[in-house]
Amino acid sequence: MHENKPIGDVMLSVDNISLSFGGVHALENISFNIREHEIRAIIGPNGAGKSSMLNVINGFYHPQEGTITYKGQTRKQMKPHEAARTGIARTFQNIALFKGMSTLDNIMTGRNTMMKKGVFWQALHLGPALNEELEHREFVENIIDFLEIEHIRKTPVGRLPYGLQKRVELGRALAAQPELLLLDEPMAGMNLEEKEDMCRFILDVNDEFGTTIALIEHDMGVVMDISDRVVVLDYGKKIGDGTPDEVRANQDVIDAYLGVSH
Amino acid sequence: MLYRETGQFKPTYQADQAIFPIAQDRWFITAVLAVAFLVVPLLIDDYWANAIFLPFLAYALAAIGLNILTGYCGQVSLGTGGFMAVGAFSAFKLMTAFPDLNFIIVVILAGGVTALVGVLFGLPSLRIKGFYLAVATLAAQFFLVWLFNKVGWFINYNATGQVTAPPVEFFGVLIIGPEATPPARYLFCLAFVAVFALAAKNIVRGRIGRSWMAIRDMDIAAELIGIRPLEAKLSAFAVSSFYVGMAGALYFAVWLGAAEPGEAFGIEQSFFVLFIIIVGGLGSILGSFLGAAFMVLMPILLKNFMVNGIGVEVVTAKHVEITTMGILIVFFLIVEPHGLARLWQITKEKLRLWPFPH
Numbered sequence: 373m374h375e376n377k378p379i380g381d382v383m384l385s386v387d388n389i390s391l392s393f394g395g396v397h398a399l400e401n402i403s404f405n406i407r408e409h410e411i412r413a414i415i416g417p418n419g420a421g422k423s424s425m426l427n428v429i430n431g432f433y434h435p436q437e438g439t440i441t442y443k444g445q446t447r448k449q450m451k452p453h454e455a456a457r458t459g460i461a462r463t464f465q466n467i468a469l470f471k472g473m474s475t476l477d478n479i480m481t482g483r484n485t486m487m488k489k490g491v492f493w494q495a496l497h498l499g500p501a502l503n504e505e506l507e508h509r510e511f512v513e514n515i516i517d518f519l520e521i522e523h524i525r526k527t528p529v530g531r532l533p534y535g536l537q538k539r540v541e542l543g544r545a546l547a548a549q550p551e552l553l554l555l556d557e558p559m560a561g562m563n564l565e566e567k568e569d570m571c572r573f574i575l576d577v578n579d580e581f582g583t584t585i586a587l588i589e590h591d592m593g594v595v596m597d598i599s600d601r602v603v604v605l606d607y608g609k610k611i612g613d614g615t616p617d618e619v620r621a622n623q624d625v626i627d628a629y630l631g632v633s634h
Numbered sequence: 635m636l637y638r639e640t641g642q643f644k645p646t647y648q649a650d651q652a653i654f655p656i657a658q659d660r661w662f663i664t665a666v667l668a669v670a671f672l673v674v675p676l677l678i679d680d681y682w683a684n685a686i687f688l689p690f691l692a693y694a695l696a697a698i699g700l701n702i703l704t705g706y707c708g709q710v711s712l713g714t715g716g717f718m719a720v721g722a723f724s725a726f727k728l729m730t731a732f733p734d735l736n737f738i739i740v741v742i743l744a745g746g747v748t749a750l751v752g753v754l755f756g757l758p759s760l761r762i763k764g765f766y767l768a769v770a771t772l773a774a775q776f777f778l779v780w781l782f783n784k785v786g787w788f789i790n791y792n793a794t795g796q797v798t799a800p801p802v803e804f805f806g807v808l809i810i811g812p813e814a815t816p817p818a819r820y821l822f823c824l825a826f827v828a829v830f831a832l833a834a835k836n837i838v839r840g841r842i843g844r845s846w847m848a849i850r851d852m853d854i855a856a857e858l859i860g861i862r863p864l865e866a867k868l869s870a871f872a873v874s875s876f877y878v879g880m881a882g883a884l885y886f887a888v889w890l891g892a893a894e895p896g897e898a899f900g901i902e903q904s905f906f907v908l909f910i911i912i913v914g915g916l917g918s919i920l921g922s923f924l925g926a927a928f929m930v931l932m933p934i935l936l937k938n939f940m941v942n943g944i945g946v947e948v949v950t951a952k953h954v955e956i957t958t959m960g961i962l963i964v965f966f967l968i969v970e971p972h973g974l975a976r977l978w979q980i981t982k983e984k985l986r987l988w989p990f991p992h
């Protein structure tokens with residue numbers, strides 16, 4: 373791991389974040405950080421607030437308290453498309469692909485924000501617009517090769533099995549060339565072989581492109597294997613934070629989580 | 635062995651990016667265009683032009699417009715008739731104010747005016763969706779028709795309440811007016827629609843089209859990957875209305891020649907164009923043509939068959955027509971929302987595998 377890109381400075385830090393929905397405290401006074409090029413896991417039992425945390429980071433939920441500092445800029449909140457434009461991409465717990473579009477088109481949308489040619493050139497599909505399209509197409513084809521989904525390039529994603537959909541969604545996120553990639557349970561519902569493939573992709577992305585990754589995952593084996601540091605949430609509170617070994621030895625974590633479900 | 639993707643190696647993405655990557659599709663479309671441009675003009679007479687070809691072309695263009703908004707971007711509109719009226723009255727004002735202006739420019743400017751109006755009425759789409767948006771566009775429909783009926787300036791204060799398109803020459807050939815020949819009228823519309831259909835196809839398969847479809851399929855996810863809903867929705871309203879406005883201009887000036895706002899651009903028009911895209915296929919440019927052909931031809935064929943063929947009363951025939959139409963709409967909505975275009979595609983896929991279905 374990290375042969376090419378050693379773990380660097382703090383890239384994102386969330387400080388004293390509190391988020392509630394009516395009476396439900398989804399997050400209470402949460403602080404942690406994510407360093408450049410690391411794989412940071414967020415774990416915790418169901419309803420712990422993990423997905424909410426990712427939603428706060430990419431601007432989908434707006435916390436009542438606390439701040440987010442990303443690449444040196446401190447904010448209380450931001451709009452999702454702003455987060456996207458500053459290099460944060462993500463996948464979702466319940467796949468959020470564009471069902472009516474092909475694999476290729478889905479991944480191409482990941483590059484939409486980088487494409488600039490106006491409607492006139494697009495209508496002609498010539499000159500600048502065609503060059504732009506081909507240039508991005510080439511980038512996307514590399515992702516398709518990388519994820520080994522050449523055979524489903526033109527298939528509408530609604531017709532794909534679950535495991536492949538998860539892979540396409542990762543492809544769409546990668547197409548944006550994110551600096552910070554948020555993955556919400558990328559391996560949920562997969563069989564062992566699919567999980568192994570997905571682990572390999574995540575490690576390769578981190579290693580080859582130096583992408584920083586924040587990952588929610590329930591499979592403890594996977595988490596302990598691939599992550600550099602782990603945050604543990606329980607009922608909206610942070611109960612542990614450290615390397616996999618430290619977290620594994622933490623009594624609160626054992627009580628609240630590992631001890632209960634494993 | 636006739637229809638195959640295999641064996642046609644695509645060496646570059648550019649070739650794969652071609653509008654019809656499969657050779658047999660290219661031959662087919664070339665043949666259709668050859669017949670449309672070379673054969674039909676030789677045969678066309680007033681009846682064929684007025685009853686079939688001109689309405690087909692005008693409605694196909696309007697359907698492309700509505701398909702962009704509804705089929706590609708997922709925003710329902712019942713304002714098509716009103717937007718066609720905007721195009722028609724813009725064309726009328728331009729034709730009467732600048733009689734020497736090239737008619738192509740007139741139609742494009744009419745589309746431009748409609749695009750602006752469309753964006754204005756598209757603003758609510760940023761807040762409301764689905765049924766509520768449909769109601770808002772319905773309000774646009776009634777407001778626009780009311781406006782053209784009420785404000786005399788739009789019809790140059792004509793006492794009859796009607797507008798009549800003045801004769802127009804296009805590079806020396808009369809294309810509008812009682813003296814214009816059917817081939818001239820037809821060829822002008824055909825060329826216009828062909829060029830703009832191609833442009834629409836290019837737009838929907840590029841960046842802008844993908845942002846529309848992303849908004850249609852899952853607007854939240856679209857926003858999370860950096861697509862601005864405001865930009866995507868309003869651009870869909872703009873481009874869609876541009877097409878519908880141009881269709882309105884052709885519909886009024888070349889096909890009808892004279893029009894009265896309430897009659898020519900009423901709510902029935904909005905529904906008619908909506909039915910075209912439902913039958914033809916939501917989210918398909920080809921479907922817009924198939925749907926328009928079907929909706930223009932079906933009533934004529936049914937009527938010919940029932941009234942002339944088996945001697946049914948005209949009134950009864952009309953009822954049968956409406957009922958058939960209703961059944962078909964329900965069928966397509968429930969069974970095949972991608973319409974005739976999808977059925978055509980399935981046939982092609984079957985052909986591709988034939989004679990080895992497995």
Ligand SMILES: Nc1ncnc2c1ncn2[C@@H]1O[C@H](COP(=O)(O)OP(=O)(O)OP(=O)(O)O)[C@@H](O)[C@H]1O
Nearest residue numbers: 393396398416417418419420421422423424425465
């Ligand atoms: N949009 C929302 N509206 C109301 N309550 C919400 C919303 N989103 C999350 N919650 C609540 O916040 C709490 C944390 O939810 P969250 O989805 O973040 O948990 P999670 O750790 O991702 O759980 P899981 O492992 O099941 O995905 C839950 O009690 C949930 O019901």
Ligand SMILES: [Mg+2]
Nearest residue numbers: 422423424465
């Ligand atoms: Mg979750």
